[in-house]
Amino acid sequence: MIKINNLSKIFRTDLIETHALRQINLQVNEGEFAALTGPSGSGKSTLLNVLGTLESFDQGDYLLDGRSVKGLSDRELSALRNEKIGFIFQGFNLIKDFSLFDNIELPLRYRGFSAAERKRRVEQALETVGLAARRDYHPSQLSGGQQQRVAIARAIAGEPRILLADEPTGNLDSLMARQVMELLEKINQQGCTILMVTHDPDQARRANRHIQIVDGQLNDATMYEPLASEPLVAGA
Amino acid sequence: MEALLHNLKLSWFSIKRAPLPYALTLLILSLGLGTFFSNATLYYWMNRDPIPQKSATLFMARINSTPGDCTDCFEPPRVMSYMDMQKMSGSGIPSAEAAMFSSDAYAKTVENQQATPSQVELRVTQRDFFKLFDVPFLHGETWPDNKARMEVVISKNTALKFFSRTDVVGQEMLIDDKLYKVIGVLDDWAMLPRLYDVNGRRSAEPAEDIYIPLETAYDLAIQSNTQNSYFDVDWDGNMATYPQMARTNFANQLQFWVQLDSPEKVQQYQQFLKNLVADEKAAGRHTRPESNKLDNILDVQKAMRATNEQLDAFALVASLFLLVCVVNASHLSLNRYMANQYEFSLRRALGASRWQLQGQILADVLFSSVLAFAAALLFAQLGLWTINSLLPSTRALAGWDWQMVAVMALFVVLISYLVTLYPALKTSFSPLNQQLKQ
Numbered sequence A: 001m002i003k004i005n006n007l008s009k010i011f012r013t014d015l016i017e018t019h020a021l022r023q024i025n026l027q028v029n030e031g032e033f034a035a036l037t038g039p040s041g042s043g044k045s046t047l048l049n050v051l052g053t054l055e056s057f058d059q060g061d062y063l064l065d066g067r068s069v070k071g072l073s074d075r076e077l078s079a080l081r082n083e084k085i086g087f088i089f090q091g092f093n094l095i096k097d098f099s100l101f102d103n104i105e106l107p108l109r110y111r112g113f114s115a116a117e118r119k120r121r122v123e124q125a126l127e128t129v130g131l132a133a134r135r136d137y138h139p140s141q142l143s144g145g146q147q148q149r150v151a152i153a154r155a156i157a158g159e160p161r162i163l164l165a166d167e168p169t170g171n172l173d174s175l176m177a178r179q180v181m182e183l184l185e186k187i188n189q190q191g192c193t194i195l196m197v198t199h200d201p202d203q204a205r206r207a208n209r210h211i212q213i214v215d216g217q218l219n220d221a222t223m224y225e226p227l228a229s230e231p232l233v234a235g236a
Numbered sequence B: 001m002e003a004l005l006h007n008l009k010l011s012w013f014s015i016k017r018a019p020l021p022y023a024l025t026l027l028i029l030s031l032g033l034g035t036f037f038s039n040a041t042l043y044y045w046m047n048r049d050p051i052p053q054k055s056a057t058l059f060m061a062r063i064n065s066t067p068g069d070c071t072d073c074f075e076p077p078r079v080m081s082y083m084d085m086q087k088m089s090g091s092g093i094p095s096a097e098a099a100m101f102s103s104d105a106y107a108k109t110v111e112n113q114q115a116t117p118s119q120v121e122l123r124v125t126q127r128d129f130f131k132l133f134d135v136p137f138l139h140g141e142t143w144p145d146n147k148a149r150m151e152v153v154i155s156k157n158t159a160l161k162f163f164s165r166t167d168v169v170g171q172e173m174l175i176d177d178k179l180y181k182v183i184g185v186l187d188d189w190a191m192l193p194r195l196y197d198v199n200g201r202r203s204a205e206p207a208e209d210i211y212i213p214l215e216t217a218y219d220l221a222i223q224s225n226t227q228n229s230y231f232d233v234d235w236d237g238n239m240a241t242y243p244q245m246a247r248t249n250f251a252n253q254l255q256f257w258v259q260l261d262s263p264e265k266v267q268q269y270q271q272f273l274k275n276l277v278a279d280e281k282a283a284g285r286h287t288r289p290e291s292n293k294l295d296n297i298l299d300v301q302k303a304m305r306a307t308n309e310q311l312d313a314f315a316l317v318a319s320l321f322l323l324v325c326v327v328n329a330s331h332l333s334l335n336r337y338m339a340n341q342y343e344f345s346l347r348r349a350l351g352a353s354r355w356q357l358q359g360q361i362l363a364d365v366l367f368s369s370v371l372a373f374a375a376a377l378l379f380a381q382l383g384l385w386t387i388n389s390l391l392p393s394t395r396a397l398a399g400w401d402w403q404m405v406a407v408m409a410l411f412v413v414l415i416s417y418l419v420t421l422y423p424a425l426k427t428s429f430s431p432l433n434q435q436l437k438q
C-alpha cells in the first residue's frame, strides 16, 4: 500500500545541505506492523513525515495506494492525510483546552462527518483505547500513557489505512509504554497498517517487520527493488 | 453553522490562552478605528449632498455690485444688498426663489409672559424658502406672499418647547417683545450640511427655530448675525431710519437662492443676470466689472471658501493614525498567531486544508470585529465629543444613521481581516514538520 521509489530528501539552509534521505526504496504492505529504527539524525522522522505528506521530497516518487502524491493540491493532500493516515507523535500533541472528546473529534470535523457520525466514531475510538469513562476530561488530567492513548484514539477514529507513529512511547515509562504497545498491536490485528519509529530493540522485535535506516539510507533485507514497470524518474 | 460555532469556540480558547496581548491588539485597533470613525462621521456629514433629489437645481446667485471703481475686482460680495436682491428676483425664470439671512432673538409665549424668554435662532426669509429646500410642514403653510406680516413658521421642536404640543397654528408668540402669529409648524427637518447658509461656516449647525418674513425683519431692524457689510453707507444709527436705509443702500446681508429646473432655465437666468448688469451699467451703477456668480448648492462651500480645512486636516491625521494602528495591531496579531502556530500545524497534520484553516481565521476575524466594533463606536463617540468641543460649529454632525453604522461595521470587519491576513497566511503556509516535533 506504501511504495517509495528512489526517494531523496535534502534540507537546504543558507550554509549547508543535509541529505536526510538518500535514494530510498521501500514497500509497506497492507496489514504490516513495521518498526523503523536507526541512530539519532538518521532520517527516521523525516521519512515518516514524507510518508505522512507533512514534508515534500526532492527526488523519486511516493505512491500511496498506487497513486502518486506528487502534484496533488493542498486540498487533495489534506483529504489524503485526513482519510488515509493517522499520526501519533512522541509529544502526544493534544489540544489542552479541549476535552478528550473534542480532541478526538477534531480530524473528523475536517472530514465533514455529521455530528451523530462523529459522536459514534469518537465513542468507539475511546472504547478501543479504554478511556470511554473520561470523555469529558482534559488532557492535563491524564497520565502520559493515557494521553498517548487519546492521541491514538484520535488517529484511529477516522479509520485510516495506515498509522504513522514517531516514537510513540518515547516519553513514557516502561509500564505505560507496554500498554501503548499492546494497544497498537491490537489495532494492527484489526487490520490497520502501522509504521512505527522506535529506539527500543524489544519493541522493534515485537513488530512483524524491522526496517533500519542509517544516514538516510535503508539498510536491511527489506529493501525492495523497484519494479521495472513502475515509473522511476522524478516528474514522471 | 455548527462549524462556525466550533470555530468561534476555538477563537475564544485562543483568546483565553493569552488575554492580555489580545486585549492590547483590540485596544490599538479600536482606538485607530474610533478616531477614524469620528472624523469620517464629520467628514461624511460635511461633504454629503444634503438634498440629492434636487441639488442639481438649486443655485445661489450673486452679482458683482459693490460701489467703487475697481477694474480687477472679480469676486462679488458674499452677501447681496436689498436693492440688488429685488432686481434679481421676479424674473419668472426660477420655479422658486428666496433671499435669506440668519439672526437670533428672545422668545416667549403670550400666556407665559412672566417667564424669562429663551433664545431662539431665526431665519429671516421669504415665502419660497420651504419649497426651495423641501421643508415639510406638519401644520399650516408658508406665507401667501413676500409682504411684511407679523406671522412666523416655527420648527416642531420650538412648538413643543413653547407650547408642549405641535398643533399651534393660530397661537401667538412674543419674539423680542413683538407679537407674532404662528401660521405654520414644520415637521422634523434637518439639512446637513445646511448649504443654504455656508457664510460664516455655519453650515454644520442645526436648522433654525423660527422663520420670519424678510420685509418684517427690515421693518423691525432685525439684522443678520452672520455678515452685515456696509459699503459707502452714511447712516446715523437711528433705528427709526433703518428700514429705509437698509433697503436703499449697500447694506449687504442677503443670500439669494433660486431653483432652476433645467439647463435651459439656468441659461436663461444667467442671461437675465447679464441683461440686468448691462442695464445697471447703463444707468451708471454696477461700477465694477461684470462677474455674475450662479453657484450650484454643491459648489457653494468652495465658491464661498467656506470649506472646513480644520476638518480636512483632522481627517488626514486620523487616517494616518489608523494606518499606524493597523500596522501595530497586525504585528501584535502576528505574534499571537506565531504563538499558536503549533496548533495550526497540528490541525494541518490532522487533515485540515489551508482552506479549512481560513474558516478558523474568519471566526477569529468575526470575533475581533464584534469586539473592535463596540469599542471603536465608544472611542468614536468620545472623539466626536472632543471634536465638537474643539469645533462647536460641528455639533449637529455627531449623529449616525443606520447606513453609516452598517458601513462602519463592514469597515471594521475589513480592517480586522486585513490585520489578520498576513499572520494568517504566514501560519497556514509555514512548514509543518518542525512544529510537531516537541
Ligand SMILES: Nc1ncnc2c1ncn2[C@@H]1O[C@H](COP(=O)(O)OP(=O)(O)OP(=O)(O)O)[C@@H](O)[C@H]1O
Pocket (backbone or CB within 6 Å): A011, A012, A013, A018, A019, A020, A038, A039, A040, A041, A042, A043, A044, A045, A046, A047, B434
Ligand atoms: N527542518 C530541517 N531543516 C534542516 N535539517 C533538518 C530538518 N529536519 C531534520 N533535519 C536534518 O535531517 C536529518 C534527519 O533528521 P530526522 O529528524 O529525520 O532524524 P531522526 O532519525 O528522526 O533523529 P531522532 O532519532 O533524533 O529523532 C538530521 O541531520 C537533521 O539535522
Ligand SMILES: [Mg+2]
Pocket (backbone or CB within 6 Å): A044, A045, A046, A166
Ligand atoms: Mg525523530
